Amino acid sequence: MPLKVALKRAERSRNLRALALIAPLFLFIVLTFAAPIGMLLFRAVYDPDLGRNLPATTEAIQSWNGEGLPDETVYAALAADLKAAQENKTAGQIGKRLNYEMSGTRSKILATARMVAKLESGPYKEAFIKQDQRIWGQPDVWHILKRETKPFTGYYLLASLDHQFDGNGNIVKTSPDQAIFIDIFIRTLWIAFLVTIFTLLLGYPIAYLLASLPTSTSNLLMILVLVPFWTSLLVRTTAWVVLLQTNGVINDALIWLGILHDRIQLIFNRGGTVLAMTHIQLPFTILPIYSVMKTISPSYMRAARSLGGGPFYSFWRIYFPQTVPGIGAGCLLTFILSLGYYITPALVGGPADQMISYFVALYTNTELNWGMASALGGLLLAMTLILYVVYNRLVGIDKVKLG
Amino acid sequence: MAGHVPYDARANEGPPQCLLRGYLLWLWKIGCRHGVSQMEARSLDRPMSAQGQAVSGKLDGQELDGQRGDGKALVRFKDVQKSYDGETLVVKRLSLDIRQGEFLTLLGPSGSGKTTTLMMLAGFETPTHGEIELNGSSITHMPPEKRNIGMVFQNYALFPHMTVAENLSFPLEVRKYNKAEIQARIRKSLEMVRLDAFANRRPGQLSGGQQQRVALARALVFEPELVLMDEPLGALDKQLREHMQIEIRHLHQSLGITVVYVTHDQSEALTMSDRIAVFNDGIIHQLASPSELYERPSNAFVAQFIGENNRLHGKVAQLNGQGCTVELSAGFNVQALPVNVDGQGSPVTLSLRPERLKLDPQDGTMPNLFNGEVVELIYLGDHTRVRVAACGADDLIVKVPNSEGVPAYQPGQPVRIGWRLEDCRALAS
Numbered sequence A: 001m002p003l004k005v006a007l008k009r010a011e012r013s014r015n016l017r018a019l020a021l022i023a024p025l026f027l028f029i030v031l032t033f034a035a036p037i038g039m040l041l042f043r044a045v046y047d048p049d050l051g052r053n054l055p056a057t058t059e060a061i062q063s064w065n066g067e068g069l070p071d072e073t074v075y076a077a078l079a080a081d082l083k084a085a086q087e088n089k090t091a092g093q094i095g096k097r098l099n100y101e102m103s104g105t106r107s108k109i110l111a112t113a114r115m116v117a118k119l120e121s122g123p124y125k126e127a128f129i130k131q132d133q134r135i136w137g138q139p140d141v142w143h144i145l146k147r148e149t150k151p152f153t154g155y156y157l158l159a160s161l162d163h164q165f166d167g168n169g170n171i172v173k174t175s176p177d178q179a180i181f182i183d184i185f186i187r188t189l190w191i192a193f194l195v196t197i198f199t200l201l202l203g204y205p206i207a208y209l210l211a212s213l214p215t216s217t218s219n220l221l222m223i224l225v226l227v228p229f230w231t232s233l234l235v236r237t238t239a240w241v242v243l244l245q246t247n248g249v250i251n252d253a254l255i256w257l258g259i260l261h262d263r264i265q266l267i268f269n270r271g272g273t274v275l276a277m278t279h280i281q282l283p284f285t286i287l288p289i290y291s292v293m294k295t296i297s298p299s300y301m302r303a304a305r306s307l308g309g310g311p312f313y314s315f316w317r318i319y320f321p322q323t324v325p326g327i328g329a330g331c332l333l334t335f336i337l338s339l340g341y342y343i344t345p346a347l348v349g350g351p352a353d354q355m356i357s358y359f360v361a362l363y364t365n366t367e368l369n370w371g372m373a374s375a376l377g378g379l380l381l382a383m384t385l386i387l388y389v390v391y392n393r394l395v396g397i398d399k400v401k402l403g
Numbered sequence B: 001m002a003g004h005v006p007y008d009a010r011a012n013e014g015p016p017q018c019l020l021r022g023y024l025l026w027l028w029k030i031g032c033r034h035g036v037s038q039m040e041a042r043s044l045d046r047p048m049s050a051q052g053q054a055v056s057g058k059l060d061g062q063e064l065d066g067q068r069g070d071g072k073a074l075v076r077f078k079d080v081q082k083s084y085d086g087e088t089l090v091v092k093r094l095s096l097d098i099r100q101g102e103f104l105t106l107l108g109p110s111g112s113g114k115t116t117t118l119m120m121l122a123g124f125e126t127p128t129h130g131e132i133e134l135n136g137s138s139i140t141h142m143p144p145e146k147r148n149i150g151m152v153f154q155n156y157a158l159f160p161h162m163t164v165a166e167n168l169s170f171p172l173e174v175r176k177y178n179k180a181e182i183q184a185r186i187r188k189s190l191e192m193v194r195l196d197a198f199a200n201r202r203p204g205q206l207s208g209g210q211q212q213r214v215a216l217a218r219a220l221v222f223e224p225e226l227v228l229m230d231e232p233l234g235a236l237d238k239q240l241r242e243h244m245q246i247e248i249r250h251l252h253q254s255l256g257i258t259v260v261y262v263t264h265d266q267s268e269a270l271t272m273s274d275r276i277a278v279f280n281d282g283i284i285h286q287l288a289s290p291s292e293l294y295e296r297p298s299n300a301f302v303a304q305f306i307g308e309n310n311r312l313h314g315k316v317a318q319l320n321g322q323g324c325t326v327e328l329s330a331g332f333n334v335q336a337l338p339v340n341v342d343g344q345g346s347p348v349t350l351s352l353r354p355e356r357l358k359l360d361p362q363d364g365t366m367p368n369l370f371n372g373e374v375v376e377l378i379y380l381g382d383h384t385r386v387r388v389a390a391c392g393a394d395d396l397i398v399k400v401p402n403s404e405g406v407p408a409y410q411p412g413q414p415v416r417i418g419w420r421l422e423d424c425r426a427l428a429s
């Protein structure tokens, strides 16, 4: 027994020391990364604002069975809430939230709130319907109120996938003129895919060259590959704007050389976006491939050739398969990084080239719609994780080598 | 110097009459080739001495079966030079014939150009000057895949992403054999190296020795005439290495292939080869059978490199018929066999094998006899190494067999040290 105690004591001091060593990083990550992301993702399904701003309505509407219009008590509760909102200046918030689901509702809510503030007493139902028959005389807004005054909501996630609830609480497709997000997700995947393919096609030969040159030369080349890392993303993107714009360097050069007569549109389109992103992502694809190639002994190729394989055949059968883990790592890295691109498409792309991050930024910075921003961000994260899992199933993540 | 131990062990086992016969034959041969140049003497230099027979019985066997390999040259290096940087020659004027069916070893210290020579033969490096012929036609500029030469690499270079069977099928697929034949050949090759049970393993799941055997099987599966091996046993431990030496040797004999083998381990070279080319600094210093190389090194480098060796420095005082008198720096006069001396007054190195030095020999049997003193004794089981100070040197090593009737020596004890003229080779230094 004393031995066990002694062992435990010895272990404990070692465990404490280990804990003390990782504690700073752990806290840092929790505070600056895990917690904000968790909170953000939570925002996609948790939105208590409406319920908080309409406490009486929240309670009263529970008794409404969803058929026809609610009775006077519910109208009266809403009237009381709107009166309070008018005083607290929260009517705008209520209007904005309802406006997400029924456009044009915001101004109507504000007008009703002003009207209600002047009313001394009921009956409110009539007054409401008189104020605006199209909104207070229809059950739609009451459906929304009943659903969205609860703190947890599926609205943002559904909207991010171009779906919504109908009056009966069923999930239906958003009308085609408002359904944009599926397209944007597909576009995001497609651009990331194109960028990955191009970086691979351009990067693989470079990586091969780097790995097979003598060290002195390959170091120089490596510096050239790494130069993009030394300049900021914004600077590089702006440089592409300078190059690609209609009066830019490339157009000038082509016209000067007589290859073109009219200036062509190189920027603010898909081509420009993929081009600039490919350039920025190249090192991320090259480096893992290079470091894997570096570990492949040249004697494999020699062996293959001494066994009778021609240079290309030997390369394809012997060398290439051994670089696949590097290709996997490089492509996965580039693909995942590309999914989250924001600045480059925003500066070099046209309206049809904006990726999902653009909308996340839009909802966070301009629209102040945290729910949508969180839902889109969360879906992007989920997509990345799914990809990771699929990749793991197909290739095996343990096959990914960074060197 | 673990290298020479197996050799000497066998030498000591040899029965006395065998030694005597070898000695006579050897004397006869010296007489024959007096004045004959080294290159011409090459075809004569089959193992004949007592040492040679002791080295291995299989060499005798080969000699009997019709001087195999003496016929035509399979590979011919003609005045080949190689430089990597355009400044220094890594291989300088290499002329070498490799006979059909022989086991030729390129032996030399690190950086002496062995791998480079092999790579030129395999086609991975191009000579900067000269020609390489295979079967009488030039292959100097033929790409490696056209040469049909099997190769075993030092690190085996087994394709890690393929199973053993796939590794072996690669050269067969390239040669467009049909499926059934590929299967049959793979099975046969794996049986040959006794790895039939491992066909579906990856190289990473095999031990070093098994990988080595797979590499061997892969180099042989397409039945090349010529197989090159670059230090194929370098990564194995001593016991496995000795085991594989025998296996490779057996494969060579049973398949009748020509093997060019690179090593820097002299005992490996001595046990395995028909002939050894000793490399240094891009030059072949001697090309001869193992026994010839050991018994009659033709210059100071070979004497030094192969086996253990005592050296004394001096200059030629007198040349007479089959012997010469060398005056050592310390003033002693030694009777020696002139191997390559430039004439009277030229500086020479005397090379003496430790097992040829005798302590307290009978009077009159040794033309060279000097007074010395025992400095140190090193007991090694079957023999004792006695360090003696004599002739102005204090590091003459004498091997004394630990058998009955051999007196025990003590450090500080005065002894007389002697050797025969033929065992003392005068080499230009």
Ligand SMILES: Nc1ncnc2c1ncn2[C@@H]1O[C@H](COP(=O)(O)OP(=O)(O)OP(=O)(O)O)[C@@H](O)[C@H]1O
Pocket (backbone or CB within 6 Å): B084, B085, B090, B108, B109, B110, B111, B112, B113, B114, B115, B116, B117, B264
């Ligand atoms: N690819 C190369 N480029 C430049 N120099 C080289 C190259 N390969 C070999 N050398 C040089 O050529 C010389 C001979 O090399 P080589 O590999 O033939 O030696 P080796 O006899 O095989 O030695 P080891 O026993 O160490 O393998 C060395 O000095 C080496 O530095």
Ligand SMILES: [Mg+2]
Pocket (backbone or CB within 6 Å): B114, B115, B116, B230
């Ligand atoms: Mg070598």
